[in-house]
Every structure is written in structure tokens, then in C-alpha cells.
Amino acid sequence: MNAPHLPKVAGIDSTVPPPAHTAPPVQPAQGAPAAPGAQGAPGALIQDRLAGWVSDLTTLHELNERLSRTAALDGALTELLRAGAALVGARRGLVVLEPADGLGPTTTVGLGLARADLGHLETVPRAATSFGRLLDATAGATPGAPDCAPAAKTAPPAAAPVTEIVQPDLLADEALDPRHREVAVRLGYAASYALPLLTDTAGRVGVVVWLYDEPAEPAARQRHLIGRYLQYATEHLARLVDLDRARSTTATLRAELLPPRLPRVAGVQLAARHSTGPRGGGDWFDALPLPDAALGLAVGSVTGSGPSAVAAMGRLRASLRAYAVMEGEDPVAVLSDLELLLRLTEPARSATALFAFCEPALRKIVLAGAGHSPPLIVGERRTEFVETSLSAPLGMLACWEAPSVDIRPEPGETLLLYTDGLLQRTGDAMDRAFARLHAAAASVPKAARDDPGKIADHVLRTVLPEGLDGTDGPAAAASEEDVVLLAARFE
Template sequence: MNAPHPPKVAGIDSTVPPPAHTAPPASPAPAAPGATAARGAPGALIQDRLAGWVSDLTTLHELTERLSRTTTLDDALHELLRAGAALAGARRGLVVVEPADGHGPDTTVGLGFARADLGHLETVPRAATSYGRLLDAGAATAGPGAARPRATEVPGADGPAPAGDLAEVVEPDLFADDALDPRHREVAARLGYAASYALPLTTATAGALGAAAWHYDEPAEPTARQRHLIGLYVGQAAEHVARLVELTRARATVATLREELLPTRLPRVAGVQLAARRRTGARGGGDWHDALPLPDAALGLAVGSVTGSGPSAVAATGRLRASLRAYAVMEGEDPVAVLSDLELLLRLTEPARSATALFAYCEPALRKVVLAGAGHSPPLLVGQRRTEFVETSLSAPLGMLACWEAPSVEIRPEPGETLVLYTDGLLHRTGDATDRAFARLHAAAASVPKAAREDPGAIADHILGAVLPDGPDAGDDQEDVVLLAARFA
């Protein structure tokens, strides 16, 4: 049974040239003498070759342009598999990213293979698969600037790949190979593929990154022209994948720093239940929260946002949070003094940066909260009988004025009411104007089911789901989102 033709991709007609496992074309019928002479003219041959080269260059340009528009590693790998399948005349494939330097990220993406199918492939000994041999070869020659192995010549193929192409592993007929690993034979029969073609992902600067393999339903192999085109394409794709690998590593580093700088667990304080939710933007921003026990069974709650993104903003967030903790221990009962000290520190140590912050001094036994804000959105009070914003004094962010000071506000939550603090990223991710974003937030808090109001975590989850119906990771993913909920007994 012949495999169905893959869809056309970026101007490629998947039926031309035909897959290698199809019957060879019949000999052309004899042509008229005049036509033979005309067709054999040197000018016509040159024109045909030029037309073929232009077509190939156009195809590669379209495919690489589509690949360059991908911004995540996962999207790039899926695009690589789709384009490679069209170029090689295959229907299925997989790509394994496993940088030889051992720093990750390690991932496997399939085309036409379900997750369970990829699991079956992982049970095959690594050295028995085409991509596994390429991965092992890349690990053996790891390191930037390592020499690339020469193209592999396969008996029975149309010939070796042109000089300068990447190394390749061609398995034109798996079941005709007496040396095929028994487990590989079993998995290939179960998944229904009979041939494969694999290329490594490697660059001169990043070294070996992984390998990609495409699988045929019947004995087959790409032609010399197909191998040449896919080799050129994979060479360009490897450079793009290398950049995305570095970007993924940077994002993971920023996320780790944020996890280390922000509290990993919330304190247990009598008379109050705490819950926090946080979503980090793609570049790693400066939103933060904190909850710390204070003398006399008091509790300090804080949320804030530092301007900027990336590692510098994360580092500034850590410094600001640590300083606020120190000021809160010394004079937490006066939130205005805490923020004033924080503003002075920020202005002296980081004059080019500003920040918003809100600090609340809570006495759970008395259900008393004194809070002050600096350019921050007002918190929400959510209870069985009311849902309202806490009216705080308008003030500029920290670092914007020569001297910051604004009056504090005292509130007395009723038993069972929850104080919800949040950062502006929650409003920004809605994409609405400020007044509409506040209205959406209020409506989300007011619609919390009565049963869920007993749990601050359920309240936070409901607000996130209602304000951002497409999920907290959708919308403007450059914005951080932080929620801190405190329910008073």
C-alpha cells in the first residue's frame, strides 16, 4: 500500500518528484526528429537546469522564511518536521533535541506519531535507530567547531549526498536488513514504517544539537536531489534551533532565579489562610509577592512590580523584596514608613528604575489591616455579602518623586472575608482599557461561588479563570501576573 501524498508545503508539489518506492516512470515515447534536435540543444538544457535551480532556491527560501517566523523551540521543531517530510516525500517523522554539551533542553517532537508511538520508539535500543546513531556520533564529537562527519554513502542509493552536506543515515528497507535489532523490527512492524532517513542538527558554533528522522510506510529513500535540498534546509534550520535553544535556556535561568528569589511556601499564621498564584511572562518580569510573620502574631503582606524585564529586573526584584522584609520587621506596623524607606533605597541605589508596591500590616486576631500603596492598584475585599475595592490613596510609584509619602488606610474584614492583592499584569493581560479591566476584575470576584469563598486558593483560581478566560498563559504573555489572597477566620 502506497503512503498518501503529503500536503503541499511552501510551493512544493509533493507528487514531483515521485517517492522512491513508486514504480519508475515509463520510457518516453519516441519524439519527432525535429523535436529531438530541439530538445537536445545546449541552450534548452541550460534553461532547464536554471529553472530547476530557481525552483529549488524559491522552495528553500519559502521554507526557511516560514521557519524563521517561529518563536518557540516547540513550534520550530514542528515546522522542521513538516517541511522535511515534504522535501523527503515522507509522511511521518520525529526530531530529538539533545545538545551535546549536556545543558539541555532535551525534548522529542513527533509528526504523525502519537505520544504512545514515541514511547514505543524509546524502547528501541538507541544504537539501533538512525537518529540514535547520529546522536551518539554528535556526543562523541561534541563541542563548538567540531568537524562534521562526511556524507554517508548507502549501497543502492542514487549516490552520496553532495560534498558539504551534513552526514546522513539512510535505511531504505528495514525488514530486508538481517542485522536489524529484533526490538526495532517489532516496533517498526507495530507502527507501520519500513524505511527511514535521518540527518543531524549541528552548527559550527553550537556543535551537535540533536537529530531528525523521517519514516516511510514502505521501502523507500529520497533521491539525490531530495537529499541535497533537505540537507541545505536542515543546515539552516539547525542555526535557528540553536538560537531558540539558547533562548529557552535563558528563560529557564530567569524562571529559576525568580523561584529562588520569591517565597517557595507561605507562612502559617493563626487566624488567616493564605494562597498565592503567579504566572511569569515570556521574558521574565519584575512582579513579586511576599508574606512574612511579624512580631506580636502580626503578618505582613506585600505585592509589587519593578520596571523592566529579564535577569536585571529579576535581580532588582530580589533586592527590593529583601529590603522590604527588613523594613517590615523593624517598623511594619507603619506601612507608610516601610514604603518611604523602600523609596529612599530605590532612589539612591537604582535611580534609573521605578517600582510599584503595596504593603499591608495585618493583625489576624483583631481582623485589622493597615495598608499603604505606591502607584499600585487597590486590593479587593471578597466576602459573602460584599465584593469591593479597598479605597487607597492615589500616589506615584516609588522612585518617581523626590520624596514619597501617602496616608495609609485601615480596614476591618468580616469573618470569612478574603483580601486579594494583585499586580497590574492581571489587568494588562486582559487587553482592555483600564476602567473595563477593573470592571472585569470586580465581576470575576463577585461571581466566586459561595462554596469556593471558604478557600483563598479557589478564590484566586476563579478570578484568574474569569478575568483571563483563555488561560493565564494567553493574551499578552510579556506581563507577569501575581495574586496573593488572605482569608480571615
């Protein structure tokens, strides 16, 4: 007789049924005839046990496959809680992410617990919670997973490694902290099972706790399964923690390299919106006050992604600022100098850029572009792309050159500068993306035309319905592109 296999992960029950075993063979009384088939009972027992082991391995494999498909830390934590709840027979739980090195990130994610419920748990003294005791006990512990032997219900000696904390009946525990008892009654849980998340290289990553509605505790086989599952899951979490740290560092570096605030220049209002892709790209913008009440506006994009592209973007933006101060009234000269610098210092990299020299008092703009998308003029009487000449990106030719373009915006008109990421995020072909951008700019409500920030927000909402940071809809495949939008409204 074969043991019933566990259901597939998509519909796994909240409990893991123990493998079906045949009863041990009953020895017939001396002199009595042997029961038919009695001699086959030992073979059936072994077969049932093997079937149970195969079922367990299949379940763990499927759960690990599901976890491996999570690319974000929050999604991995949620999947860990769901899979663990199925393995230990719980309905709710929480995972506290607190790496032992103190470098973060630190967060608490709940399963079946609202944010207010997590807030109630945070009011319990740390030493009175199982996850708090495990976090403190494993500050310098070495990794270890619980085996199938039941753990002691009481806390182990201080010198012994803490591998789990089982609280099978919280409300019957006279030593339970009064505040913990109050929160348990409020949230409706009566038992808990906590395990540390430990890795060989990173040490402690955090702690996971599952909560039972009634007094209960996982069986020996359930503990064995969850221990094996956590061996892989914790390593996966540690990799995502490292990735999250790298992304956070890149985002911080990029934010520091971009203008922390836009300047105030008489005769013009400025607004900027930008979003960085998950890998960190090299799109940038700048607004620089220049002598004689002039203003320099720039947007650009560096090829590549990651920290190297962000560093190259910072160097390029800083160099353009220097050239703009020296010869900003001639945008072609500014971009020519920038192209020469890029070709000499980073010959393997190219970039697109657009620089505009603005005189707000005269409502005059002189701009030049290097392989960059044309800007938009948005006003009550017109919404049109600026007719810039075709030009190559910086670093692509032995000698870059392109003519400049003069623009005379009317009072109340807004100049929109943007990077190609805005068009690529749409997921459309470039001609359709340009048409969508033009339609979005033309549909700006009259009440919003006096505020460049509202204009920028309307354009982004119309062109990218999923938002700057969304990944839903047809543009999900292109969501890794950076987006920059710089709006300048002339009074």
C-alpha cells in the same frame, strides 16, 4: 518547455518532484535530414535545468521563511519535521533534541507519531536506532551537510564523519535488532532516513529522522535539498535552544527569589498565584510572619524585564522584608525606607508596591500603596475596592509620601492583592479591566468562598479565560505581562 514549479508551502505535496528535463537530442542517421527544431534541444535542456534550480531555491526560501517565524522551540521542531517530510517524501518523523554540551534542553517531538508511539521507539536499544547511532557518532563531530551524492548503505568506518544513515528496507535487514523490528512492525514503517543537526558554533544540537511506510529512500536531489534546508534550520534551532536556556534560568532564579511556601498564621488563610511572562518580569509577592502574631502582606512590580529586572525584584523584596520586621506596624515608613533605598541604589529604575500590616486576631489591616492598584475585599455582603489614596510609584519623586488606610474585614472576608499585569492581560482599557475584575470577584460561588485558593482560581479563570499561560483570544498581545494574585481570607 519550463519545469512545473513546486506548489506553495501551504499546500506542498509530501514529495518533491524532480525537475522536468527534456530528453537528450537524438542524432539523425548519416545522410538523413535533420529533424525540425533539433538544433534548439540543448538550449531547452539548459532552460529546464535553470527552471528546476529556481524552483528549488524558491521552495527553500519559503520553507526558511516559515521556520524563521517560529519563536518557540516546540513550534520550530514541528515545522522542521513538516518541511523535511515534504522535501524527502516521507509522511512521519521525529526529531531528538540533545545538545552535545549536555546542558539541555532534551526532548523528542514526533510528526504523525502519538506520545505512545514515541514511547515504543524509546524501548528500542539506543545503539539499534539510527538516531541513537548518530547522536553517539556526532558527540564531537564537526558540522557537515550531505551533498547530492548517494550515501553508502552501511555504516562508515569509525574515523569517518557520519553525515546520514539510510535504511531503505528495515524489515529486509537481517542485522536489525529484534526489538527494533518489532516496533517497526507495530508502528507500520519500513524505511528511515536520519540526519544529524550540526552547527559551526554549538556543534551537535540533535538528530532528525523521517519514516517511510514502504521501502524507500530519498533521491540524490532530495538529499541535496534537505541538506541545504538543515543548514539554516539547525542554526535557527541553536538560537532557540540558547533562548530557552536563558528563559529557564530566569524562571528558576525568579522562583528562588519568591516565597517557596506561604506561612501559616492563626486566624488567616493564604493562597498565591503567579505567572511569569516569556521575557521574565519583576512582579513579586510576599507573606511574612511578624512579631506578636502579626502578618505582613506585600505585592509589587519593578520596571523592566529580563534578568536585571528579576535581580532588582529580589533586592527590593529582601529589603522590604527587613524594613517590615523593624517597622512593619507603620506601612508608610516601610515604603518610605524602600523608596529611599531604590532612589540611592538604582536611580534609573522605578517600582510600585503595596504593603499591608495585618493583625488576624483583631481582624485589622493597615496598608499603604505606592502607585499600585487598590486591593479588593470579597465577602458575602460586599465586593469592593479598598479606597487607597493616589500616590506615585517608588523612585519617581524626590520624596515619596502617602497616607495609610485602615481596613476591618468581617469574618469570612478575603483580601485580594494583585499586580497590574492581571489587568493588562485582559487587553481592555483600565476602567473596563477594573470592572471585569470586580465582576469576577463578585461572582465567586458561595461554596468556594471558604477557600482562598478557590477564590483566586475563580477570579483568574473569569478575568483571563485563556488562562495564566495562554496566548489565545483578545489578550494575546498582553500575554507577556507578569501576573500576581495574593489572597488572604480572615476567619
